[in-house]
Amino acid sequence: MEFSYEVKDSYAEVKADGRLNMVSAPKLREFVTDVIAGGSSRIVVNLENTAFMDSSGLGALIGCLKAARQAGGDLRIAAVQPQVKMVLELTSMDRVLNAYASADEAFGND
Amino acid sequence: MTRFWTRLVVVLTVILGLNYVAWRWAASLNWEAWWIAVPLVVAETYSLIDVMLFGMTVWKLKVRKAAPVPPADATVDVFITTYNEDLDMVMTTALAAQRIRHPHSTWILDDGARPELKALAAKHGLGYVTRSDDWTSNVPRHAKAGNLNNALMVTQGEFLLILDADQIPEPDILEKTLGYFNNRRVALVQTPQYFSNVPADDPLGSQAPLFYGPIQQGKDGWNAAFFCGSNAILRREALMQLGLVGYVKETEKSIRRALTASCSAIRQARKSADVGTPLVSEVLDEVEAATLEAQAQLTAGEPLSEITYRVRRRVDAAVQTLVQADMSTLQADLEEIAAMELAHVGEAGVPVVADDAVRRMAARDWSPLGALESVQAVLDALNVERNDEAQPVMPLATISVTEDMATAMRMHAMGWESVYHHEILAYGLAPEDIATMLTQRLRWAQGTIQVLLRENPLVQKGLKIGQRLMYFATMWTYLSGYAAVIYFAAPIIYLLLGILPVTSLSWDFFIRFIPFMVVNQLLFAVAGRGIPTWRGQQYSLALFPTWIKACSTAAKNVWFGRPLGFAVTPKARQTGGPSWSLIQPQIIVSVLLAAAAVVGIVRLATGLAEPLGTLVNVAWVIFDLVVMSILVRAVLYKGYQPAGDVDDGERKADGV
Numbered sequence: 001m002e003f004s005y006e007v008k009d010s011y012a013e014v015k016a017d018g019r020l021n022m023v024s025a026p027k028l029r030e031f032v033t034d035v036i037a038g039g040s041s042r043i044v045v046n047l048e049n050t051a052f053m054d055s056s057g058l059g060a061l062i063g064c065l066k067a068a069r070q071a072g073g074d075l076r077i078a079a080v081q082p083q084v085k086m087v088l089e090l091t092s093m094d095r096v097l098n099a100y101a102s103a104d105e106a107f108g109n110d
Numbered sequence: 111m112t113r114f115w116t117r118l119v120v121v122l123t124v125i126l127g128l129n130y131v132a133w134r135w136a137a138s139l140n141w142e143a144w145w146i147a148v149p150l151v152v153a154e155t156y157s158l159i160d161v162m163l164f165g166m167t168v169w170k171l172k173v174r175k176a177a178p179v180p181p182a183d184a185t186v187d188v189f190i191t192t193y194n195e196d197l198d199m200v201m202t203t204a205l206a207a208q209r210i211r212h213p214h215s216t217w218i219l220d221d222g223a224r225p226e227l228k229a230l231a232a233k234h235g236l237g238y239v240t241r242s243d244d245w246t247s248n249v250p251r252h253a254k255a256g257n258l259n260n261a262l263m264v265t266q267g268e269f270l271l272i273l274d275a276d277q278i279p280e281p282d283i284l285e286k287t288l289g290y291f292n293n294r295r296v297a298l299v300q301t302p303q304y305f306s307n308v309p310a311d312d313p314l315g316s317q318a319p320l321f322y323g324p325i326q327q328g329k330d331g332w333n334a335a336f337f338c339g340s341n342a343i344l345r346r347e348a349l350m351q352l353g354l355v356g357y358v359k360e361t362e363k364s365i366r367r368a369l370t371a372s373c374s375a376i377r378q379a380r381k382s383a384d385v386g387t388p389l390v391s392e393v394l395d396e397v398e399a400a401t402l403e404a405q406a407q408l409t410a411g412e413p414l415s416e417i418t419y420r421v422r423r424r425v426d427a428a429v430q431t432l433v434q435a436d437m438s439t440l441q442a443d444l445e446e447i448a449a450m451e452l453a454h455v456g457e458a459g460v461p462v463v464a465d466d467a468v469r470r471m472a473a474r475d476w477s478p479l480g481a482l483e484s485v486q487a488v489l490d491a492l493n494v495e496r497n498d499e500a501q502p503v504m505p506l507a508t509i510s511v512t513e514d515m516a517t518a519m520r521m522h523a524m525g526w527e528s529v530y531h532h533e534i535l536a537y538g539l540a541p542e543d544i545a546t547m548l549t550q551r552l553r554w555a556q557g558t559i560q561v562l563l564r565e566n567p568l569v570q571k572g573l574k575i576g577q578r579l580m581y582f583a584t585m586w587t588y589l590s591g592y593a594a595v596i597y598f599a600a601p602i603i604y605l606l607l608g609i610l611p612v613t614s615l616s617w618d619f620f621i622r623f624i625p626f627m628v629v630n631q632l633l634f635a636v637a638g639r640g641i642p643t644w645r646g647q648q649y650s651l652a653l654f655p656t657w658i659k660a661c662s663t664a665a666k667n668v669w670f671g672r673p674l675g676f677a678v679t680p681k682a683r684q685t686g687g688p689s690w691s692l693i694q695p696q697i698i699v700s701v702l703l704a705a706a707a708v709v710g711i712v713r714l715a716t717g718l719a720e721p722l723g724t725l726v727n728v729a730w731v732i733f734d735l736v737v738m739s740i741l742v743r744a745v746l747y748k749g750y751q752p753a754g755d756v757d758d759g760e761r762k763a764d765g766v
Contacts, residue, residue, distance in 0.1 A: 022346055023266050056350050058354055059263075059503045062503055063263075065415060065494065069495050074419050075415075092354075095362060095414060096361060096415050110420070110423065
């Protein structure tokens with residue numbers, strides 16, 4: 001699992017490459033918390049290279065969403081792979097988070 | 111072969127039971143004494159349903175073979191939950207857990223946050239977890255469920271072995287159970303709870319051989335083995351999934367509620383006298399527009415996070431604009447004042463309202479909405495952060511004080527499978543005094559009834575019919591307190607007043623009643639295969655005040671939000687002396703029964719009563735008294751005294 005981020009015009013893009021599971025989930029939470037602490041509270045998690053995600057990974061995303069909201073911003077996800085899409089549907093998390101086609105579109109209308 | 115006999119006896123029980131109870135309803139009711147006749151036949155119907163559910167349970171009794179070999183790389187966290195138990199006890203369990211052979215991490219989950227325990231854990235290289243800072247005093251702690259949910263966020267094992275502080279595990283507990291998880295649908299493996307500090311005659315009815323035996327094996331056959339809070343292994347993925355589903359459900363519910371509340375809060379605010387200023391009224395218009403838009407988006411199925419985000423932004427922007435407008439007016443006034451040279455101003459000539467001030471004025475506590483607390487509160491509730499809980503995701507259910515049952519039921523509803531592994535792999539400590547025992551039983555019963563009232567298994571989506579009935583069966587048994595009162599009342603009424611709830615104690619009655627009773631007892635004997643069930647039968651009747659109290663307190667809790675208040679039971683052992691007051695209702699009932707028997711015999715001797723009716727009812731009284739006699743032994747019980755080792759007897763579980 002590899003994390004990276006890049007500050008764009010109106011948001012910060014976080015990439016989580018690899019398998020986002022119970023082992024890497026807490027690390028994602030830590031990573032995003034640091035990005036928020038660095039001053040970017042509008043976060044897009046780009047999942048184009050996240051081949052696998054389990055419920056712990058999704059749980060970490062909710063933790064990140066909460067942190068972003070508390071900092072006055074928001075968290076969105078983009079470019080989900082089929083397996084991740086399935087997990088989103090299985091847990092009905094697609095009811096909470098919209099999966100955008102690309103990171104650019106995520107904050108397109110706000 | 112045993113299965114054949116069990117099923118045969120089940121079929122006979124059902125046939126003879128229906129035959130008897132149908133006749134009771136159709137042809138035997140003494141309508142002149144309907145006030146006892148009807149309750150009695152209702153109680154008997156209750157008991158018939160109870161035994162039929164038991165029959166259904168053992169119908170599919172599953173005797174499992176050993177589990178397959180587990181993958182060597184399965185990662186496991188062993189959780190030892192503790193709150194205020196003796197440190198020696200916790201450490202004995204923790205060190206035994208450390209010695210479990212399959213690779214794992216051992217964690218002490220200390221809800222008491224005791225520095226001494228932290229030091230002991232560090233000294234022995236054990237993990238130590240206390241509640242994170244998110245568990246402020248503003249959010250519910252959820253007792254053991256909260257403790258586990260907190261720990262789930264800071265650990266990473268694929269599987270979790272959960273142990274109460276007194277449950278000393280065998281080193282092979284994981285080797286014998288992990289293999290079941292090779293089936294990727296299995297989320298739970300429960301092993302028995304067995305207590306090592308209980309004498310052979312078990313005066314407090316601590317061992318539950320019928321439950322950790324035929325009942326769990328039967329439930330297992332229906333893929334409905336219960337999670338019992340300790341000595342169980344759980345799959346993290348299943349728990350987290352439950353947490354997510356619960357999060358989405360709760361969030362959607364609270365947003366719906368908040369949007370509805372928002373409309374009425376706006377209406378209320380408009381009526382209030384403080385809303386004279388156009389500024390506030392404009393803000394209210396904007397909040398209303400945002401609310402209506404959000405409702406439309408919710409109906410259209412848009413994602414909850416974006417709906418709430420937009421409402422927030424829209425309201426914030428409106429407030430900002432309006433405050434800015436207000437400030438501009440203020441600024442203009444100041445300039446005017448400066449122009450008139452009435453105000454003392456700086457070099458620049460004009461006093462300036464800093465941008466910062468606008469921002470601060472627009473922030474929550476300063477904004478015009480601050481004056482409209484109800485509207486503000488509603489807007490605060492419009493979020494996806496679940497601020498009313500310490501963490502958004504709560505994997506273990508928190509709807510009941512028996513989080514284990516509620517959690518397992520949700521897992522089953524999600525399609526996960528469970529296993530009951532019938533082999534003692536951990537040794538615990540049972541309460542050693544009646545007060546603690548009663549508190550514990552009350553708590554179990556309360557939790558079970560809470561689940562029944564909050565998430566009735568009969569109507570849970572996702573559960574198969576067999577699973578629904580397996581959960582319902584356990585809940586049904588806890589309603590027995592009411593039936594017991596009627597069973598005590600009927601013989602007293604006959605012996606004192608000569609009023610019989612049946613039209614006659616004739617051949618018709620005995621030919622139906624006796625075969626049913628015999629086959630009923632036979633069912634327990636066959637299904638139990640020689641395990642002692644008498645103690646359990648005694649307690650299920652004798653603890654009727656506990657069951658009634660559990661039902662009434664749980665109902666008040668679920669329907670009216672009253673606290674369960676189970677902490678009130680005094681600790682008898684600590685105050686010294688036998689605590690007869692704890693069984694006062696049972697003493698009163700026993701005295702009434704005995705007195706009624708005496709009166710009944712006198713009435714018989716003086717020709718006021720019939721011999722057959724008196725005989726049947728006196729026998730009934732004797733049976734009741736024998737059942738209740740266990741409580742005398744329970745009150746007088748002085749704790750476990752193992753032969754030649756008195757010290758050990760002092761270690762005892764804290765009970766709940």
